Amino acid sequence: MPATIKSHVINARWIVPIVPQGKVLENHSILLEDGVIKDILPTKNLNGGYGQMEMTNLPDHLLTAGFVNAHIHSAMSLFRGYADDLSLSEWLNHHIWPAEARFVNQRFVRDGTTLAVAEMIASGTTCAADTYFFPEVSAKVFEENYFRAQVGIPVLQFSNAWAKSEKEHIIKGLQFYENIRGHSLISAAFSPHAPYTVTDLGFQQVFEQATNLGIPIHLHLHETKQEVETGLIENGRRPYTRMRELGLLKADLQTVHMTELNDEEIESLYENQIHVVHCPESNMKLASGICPVNKLIENGVNVALGTDGAASNNDLDLLAEARSAAFLSKVTSGCPSSVKAEEALSMATINGARLLGLDERIGSLEIGKCADIIAFDLSGISFQPIYNPISQLIYAANGQDVTHTWINGECLYKDKKFTKLNLFQLKGRVESWQKKLGGHE
Amino acid sequence: MPATIKSHVINARWIVPIVPQGKVLENHSILLEDGVIKDILPTKNLNGGYGQMEMTNLPDHLLTAGFVNAHIHSAMSLFRGYADDLSLSEWLNHHIWPAEARFVNQRFVRDGTTLAVAEMIASGTTCAADTYFFPEVSAKVFEENYFRAQVGIPVLQFSNAWAKSEKEHIIKGLQFYENIRGHSLISAAFSPHAPYTVTDLGFQQVFEQATNLGIPIHLHLHETKQEVETGLIENGRRPYTRMRELGLLKADLQTVHMTELNDEEIESLYENQIHVVHCPESNMKLASGICPVNKLIENGVNVALGTDGAASNNDLDLLAEARSAAFLSKVTSGCPSSVKAEEALSMATINGARLLGLDERIGSLEIGKCADIIAFDLSGISFQPIYNPISQLIYAANGQDVTHTWINGECLYKDKKFTKLNLFQLKGRVESWQKKLGGHE
Numbered sequence: 023m024p025a026t027i028k029s030h031v032i033n034a035r036w037i038v039p040i041v042p043q044g045k046v047l048e049n050h051s052i053l054l055e056d057g058v059i060k061d062i063l064p065t066k067n068l069n070g071g072y073g074q075m076e077m078t079n080l081p082d083h084l085l086t087a088g089f090v091n092a093h094i095h096s097a098m099s100l101f102r103g104y105a106d107d108l109s110l111s112e113w114l115n116h117h118i119w120p121a122e123a124r125f126v127n128q129r130f131v132r133d134g135t136t137l138a139v140a141e142m143i144a145s146g147t148t149c150a151a152d153t154y155f156f157p158e159v160s161a162k163v164f165e166e167n168y169f170r171a172q173v174g175i176p177v178l179q180f181s182n183a184w185a186k187s188e189k190e191h192i193i194k195g196l197q198f199y200e201n202i203r204g205h206s207l208i209s210a211a212f213s214p215h216a217p218y219t220v221t222d223l224g225f226q227q228v229f230e231q232a233t234n235l236g237i238p239i240h241l242h243l244h245e246t247k248q249e250v251e252t253g254l255i256e257n258g259r260r261p262y263t264r265m266r267e268l269g270l271l272k273a274d275l276q277t278v279h280m281t282e283l284n285d286e287e288i289e290s291l292y293e294n295q296i297h298v299v300h301c302p303e304s305n306m307k308l309a310s311g312i313c314p315v316n317k318l319i320e321n322g323v324n325v326a327l328g329t330d331g332a333a334s335n336n337d338l339d340l341l342a343e344a345r346s347a348a349f350l351s352k353v354t355s356g357c358p359s360s361v362k363a364e365e366a367l368s369m370a371t372i373n374g375a376r377l378l379g380l381d382e383r384i385g386s387l388e389i390g391k392c393a394d395i396i397a398f399d400l401s402g403i404s405f406q407p408i409y410n411p412i413s414q415l416i417y418a419a420n421g422q423d424v425t426h427t428w429i430n431g432e433c434l435y436k437d438k439k440f441t442k443l444n445l446f447q448l449k450g451r452v453e454s455w456q457k458k459l460g461g462h463e
Numbered sequence: 464m465p466a467t468i469k470s471h472v473i474n475a476r477w478i479v480p481i482v483p484q485g486k487v488l489e490n491h492s493i494l495l496e497d498g499v500i501k502d503i504l505p506t507k508n509l510n511g512g513y514g515q516m517e518m519t520n521l522p523d524h525l526l527t528a529g530f531v532n533a534h535i536h537s538a539m540s541l542f543r544g545y546a547d548d549l550s551l552s553e554w555l556n557h558h559i560w561p562a563e564a565r566f567v568n569q570r571f572v573r574d575g576t577t578l579a580v581a582e583m584i585a586s587g588t589t590c591a592a593d594t595y596f597f598p599e600v601s602a603k604v605f606e607e608n609y610f611r612a613q614v615g616i617p618v619l620q621f622s623n624a625w626a627k628s629e630k631e632h633i634i635k636g637l638q639f640y641e642n643i644r645g646h647s648l649i650s651a652a653f654s655p656h657a658p659y660t661v662t663d664l665g666f667q668q669v670f671e672q673a674t675n676l677g678i679p680i681h682l683h684l685h686e687t688k689q690e691v692e693t694g695l696i697e698n699g700r701r702p703y704t705r706m707r708e709l710g711l712l713k714a715d716l717q718t719v720h721m722t723e724l725n726d727e728e729i730e731s732l733y734e735n736q737i738h739v740v741h742c743p744e745s746n747m748k749l750a751s752g753i754c755p756v757n758k759l760i761e762n763g764v765n766v767a768l769g770t771d772g773a774a775s776n777n778d779l780d781l782l783a784e785a786r787s788a789a790f791l792s793k794v795t796s797g798c799p800s801s802v803k804a805e806e807a808l809s810m811a812t813i814n815g816a817r818l819l820g821l822d823e824r825i826g827s828l829e830i831g832k833c834a835d836i837i838a839f840d841l842s843g844i845s846f847q848p849i850y851n852p853i854s855q856l857i858y859a860a861n862g863q864d865v866t867h868t869w870i871n872g873e874c875l876y877k878d879k880k881f882t883k884l885n886l887f888q889l890k891g892r893v894e895s896w897q898k899k900l901g902g903h904e
Contacts, residue, residue: 102847103854107793107803141845306790307858309799336858337845346790349747352548358750362548404582404778404862406543406890407897413544417748417777421845422863449847456848 029075030054030431033065034085034397036411040371040386044364046411052085054393057431061389078433082401083425084411086367087386088148088394089340090374092299093240093278093328096163097126097134097154099141100455101333110246110308110334118333122155125459126183131156133451135163140443141338143169145421146396148429149374149384151240151276151299151328153213155184158198161208167443168432170394172378174213174240175199177228179221188224192231199235207430209237209378211276216242217253217261225268238274238379241265245279246310262287271296276377278328280318281311288314291323297377298323300369302346304330315347316355319365326374339421344370348416363416393431398423470516471495471872474506475526475838477852481812481827485805487852493526495834498872502830519867519874523842525852527808528827529589529835529870530781531815533740534681534719534769537604538567538575538595540582541896542774551687551749551775559774563596566900567624572597574892576604581884582779584610586862587837589870590815590825592681592717592740592769594654596625599639602649608884609873611835613819615654615681616640618669620662629665633672640676648871650678650819652717657683658694658702666709679715679820682706686720687751703728712737717818719769721759722752729755732764738818739764741810743787745771756788757796760806767815780862785811789857804857834872839864 032054037047039062051068053061053075098118105117131154142150152160153174164171175195177188185191199210212232214220220228232239243261244250253261262283265271273295280298283291291298300313318325327347329338344366351361361369375385384394398419405414427435434441473495478488480503492509494502494516539559546558572595583591593601594615605612616636618629626632640651653673655661661669673680684702685691694702703724706712714736721739724732732739741754759766768788770779785807792802802810816826825835839860846855868876875882 100848103850103858106851106854106858107800109799113799137844137847144844303790306794307799309793309797309801312794336854339845346787349744349787352750353747353753356750358550358554358748359548360750403578403585403886403889404780406578406893407541407900409544409897409900410547413547413777417544417547418773420861420863422861445844448844452847456850459848459850 030078031068031072031075032078032080032085032395034080034083036084037062037387038084038086038367038412038415039388040087040368041388043368044412052387052395054428054431057393059387059389059391059393062387078426080397080426083397083399084415085387085395085397086415087371087384088396088427088429089146089370090326090378090385091142091147091150091329091338091340092276092326092374092377093301093330094138094150094152094338095154095331096138096150096152096160097131098331098333099137099338100130100134100452100459101331102336104333104459106336108308110310111248113308113334121459122182126155128156128159130455131159132163133448133455135160136167136448137452138332138338139163139167139169140440140445140448141332143167143427143435143440143443144424144438145339145341146398146424146427147338147340148394148396148427149378149380151211151378153240155182157195157210158201161198161202164208165205168207168429168434170207170384170429172209172211172238172240173202174211177212177214177224178219179224180219188221188227192227196231199237211238211240213240216245216249217264218249222268225265225270229269238276239270240276240278241270242279243277244282247282250282266290274379279305279310280313281305283314288317288321288323291318292321296323298325299328299377300325300347301328301330301343302350303343304334306346306350308334312350312354315351316357316360319361324373324376325369326377327369340370341415341419341421345416363410363413366416367412393428395428396424397426399425471519472509472513472516473519473521473526473836475521475524477525478503478828479525479527479808479853479856480829481528481809482829484809485853493828493836495869495872498834500828500830500832500834503828521838521867524838524840524866525856526828526836526838527856528812528825529837529868530587530811531767531819531826532583532588532591532770532779532781533717533767533815533818534742534771535579535591535593535779536595536772537579537591537593537601538572539772539774540578540779541571541575541893541900542772543777545774545900547777549749551751552689554749554775562900563623567596569597569600571896572600573604574889574896576601577608577889578893579773579779580604580608580610581881581886581889582773584608584868584875584881584884585865585879586780586782587839587865587868588779588781589835589837589868590819590821592652592819594681596623598636598651599642602639602643605649606646609648609870609875611648611825611870613650613652613679613681614643615652618653618655618665619660620665621660629662629668633668637672640678652679652681654681657686657690658705659690663709666706666711670710679717680711681717681719682711683720684718685723688723691723707731715820720746720751721754722746724755729758729762729764732759733762737764739766740769740818741766741788742769742771742784743791744784745775747787747791749775753791753795756792757798757801760802765814765817766810767818768810781811782856782860782862786857804851804854807857808853834869836869837865838867840866
């Protein structure tokens with residue numbers, strides 16, 4: 023658990039509070055107390071009382087809310103670059119799933135998740151919706167690193183290192199839930215893998231348990247055209263329709279990918295207030311398809327962003343994902359004002375918070391919210407001149423420009439250095455996995 | 464002119480020579496002499512004679528050929544973020560062209576081009592095909608900064624700060640050509656702006672002069688569907704057909720954008736050995752359209768990459784452009800093996816060299832070629848583990864990971880610091896332009 027911190031003032035050249043969208047505050051300061059944002063005010067109005075506080079001066083920096091990565095398989099960072107330039111089915115069936123069967127265990131999840139957490143903290147992500155085997159191990163890694171996460175309880179009909187049957191996944195998931203319930207940084211969700219890997223009975227049981235506990239369901243859905251077509255052949259209806267018939271279409275359903283959507287489905291998403299996670303880079307890299315983000319937004323559907331696992335991306339840079347989302351939506355809708363810079367930034371922050379049911383606590387810099395804050399140094403030559411800092415952030419910056427990351431007021435990354443995470447140990451562990459996995463052949 | 468340098472050895476963890484495609488040399492060294500690559504050999508085979516040479520040790524780095532940015536308007540870097548989220552026609556007609564009419568002069572071109580050169584050197588681009596007003600000023604900036612460039616002679620029917628008529632553009636262009644002819648780093652091309660801004664007579668005269676001098680033509684073509692449709696209405700034929708009838712379809716034609724192409728045109732491109740510059744990020748940001756890269760490559764057309772001006776991108780990071788090209792081609796062709804990592808890297812290097820007619824001299828690390836070399840530090844946590852360095856470079860790295868840049872053997876960027884360029888002076892000048900241009904309203 024993060025230690026209670028003292029008061030702290032951050033002075034920044036620009037503060038982008040996210041709410042209201044597009045707002046930029048110049049030469050403002052943000053006051054933190056016990057992990058919460060207490061005030062945001064012009065730096066010149068800081069009075070004497072602030073003089074005794076710990077102060078961070080960021081004269082060339084843009085401060086904004088930490089990013090929410092709404093879909094990631096953290097531990098898969100150990101498979102980064104393991105198999106590239108392949109289709110989803112080839113990649114899963116012939117590379118990733120065999121490698122998972124062979125290598126995934128608790129240590130793999132511990133080290134892979136730590137690797138992902140390190141990359142996320144260093145690139146401005148302060149909260150992630152994770153799904154992988156051994157959720158109790160991932161949760162421990164997140165907790166130990168002061169990182170905010172929704173940890174998915176995986177449910178699959180296939181036997182794996184964590185559980186042998188759908189039923190065992192659910193039983194273990196319930197135990198896991200009991201252990202983390204009420205945690206200040208970690209929450210749980212059920213994460214039935216996908217329509218093609220979970221039975222009707224499995225979905226029904228997941229739905230029942232999730233409803234009982236009041237936790238969300240996080241689901242890969244309509245990732246590819248092939249998934250929809252196969253679903254039609256095997257079940258006589260589109261996976262989305264099957265999910266509806268199984269009763270899953272409730273307000274806290276988190277659907278991931280959604281590259282194939284007809285107008286009726288888009289309307290149904292809005293009516294049922296279902297959230298969508300768009301993973302543009304993974305979808306492009308695997309040639310999975312393109313989520314119709316422009317239409318979803320026009321129809322009032324909440325769209326958040328995810329990197330997916332590093333194995334199909336190959337990084338966890340959510341800012342790059344926001345840029346890709348803006349670019350892709352513009353060119354596929356034919357409308358250059360689709361997903362403007364400020365909209366892309368909302369997708370990377372407040373929309374993700376909303377999807378996780380955390381928008382009262384995170385996703386924007388507002389008084390009373392948790393101090394999940396990131397800083398970008400925009401002094402580099404590649405950002406000059408700066409007419410519009412939000413444009414510059416979305417269209418010219420990368421996660422690598424992050425210099426500071428706070429979660430719950432805890433400074434985890436300072437002047438591009440980790441304050442707590444043991445980088446040396448992590449690198450050693452990753453190197454030994456690299457040797458074990460033995461190249462990509 | 465770059466000074467003759469002494470011998471120099473660079474030892475690197477990985478060398479990716481580009482030719483042959485996909486090759487990775489581990490723990491190799493590259494020997495430079497008088498700006499030329501003299502040898503590439505395993506580091507362990509370096510014998511005593513090398514001991515007296517200047518040596519650069521890059522133990523965590525990937526060394527490859529400098530990038531060729533095959534389409535840029537360098538000076539427009541001063542308009543970076545000046546007007547975003549707009550269509551090409553709205554952006555040009557209501558923002559960029561009015562601002563150019565008001566602000567562009569020799570000093571603007573000097574400072575904007577210097578800004579672009581700084582960003583390119585720092586992100587691994589060692590050669591650019593530039594087009595803007597006052598080519599003599601840009602050429603001087605490139606020369607003074609030891610940067611390799613093809614400088615385009617702009618031709619437009621509209622009056623501007625540099626020339627009042629098509630004729631005057633051509634006359635001034637010929638004078639410019641005389642002044643830089645035979646330069647070791649700078650070459651010239653005619654750059655008639657686009658089918659909708661140059662008359663038939665203008666194109667004919669450009670073609671005649673370019674043929675006489677044996678220099679290439681660099682042309683925006685089929686950038687948008689609207690351009691093609693308007694061409695059809697106004698000229699009774701597609702712009703491509705009009706160019707063919709004007710005789711422009713020769714082997715050294717450099718066509719830029721090409722988002723709208725039918726099968727006949729793709730075949731004609733191959734038959735006439737015409738090069739295409741793909742600018743994926745500019746095309747996406749302006750919602751211009753998507754160049755059918757997969758089809759072009761399948762049909763044997765040489766496809767290089769460009770950032771376009773920073774005003775429509777908003778950066779000059781050619782590595783990011785290579786990733787976008789790979790992603791976009793995969794998802795639009797539905798084929799995840801389209802534009803594999805190694806193919807994307809070729810597009811960013813040797814294909815650009817080929818387009819400029821410089822592939823005997825640059826575009827790969829081969830003995831006898833010019834030492835245009837860049838180094839990426841892959842020690843960061845976001846690159847681990849490294850199963851395949853080329854995948855990691857394309858899918859996980861950015862221009863910001865460049866630590867060293869050599870052009871013609873001259874080290875212009877060393878440990879992320881410019882060795883020659885005066886960054887302080889440049890920043891001051893850019894700041895004063897920012898004040899003058901006065902925000903984006």
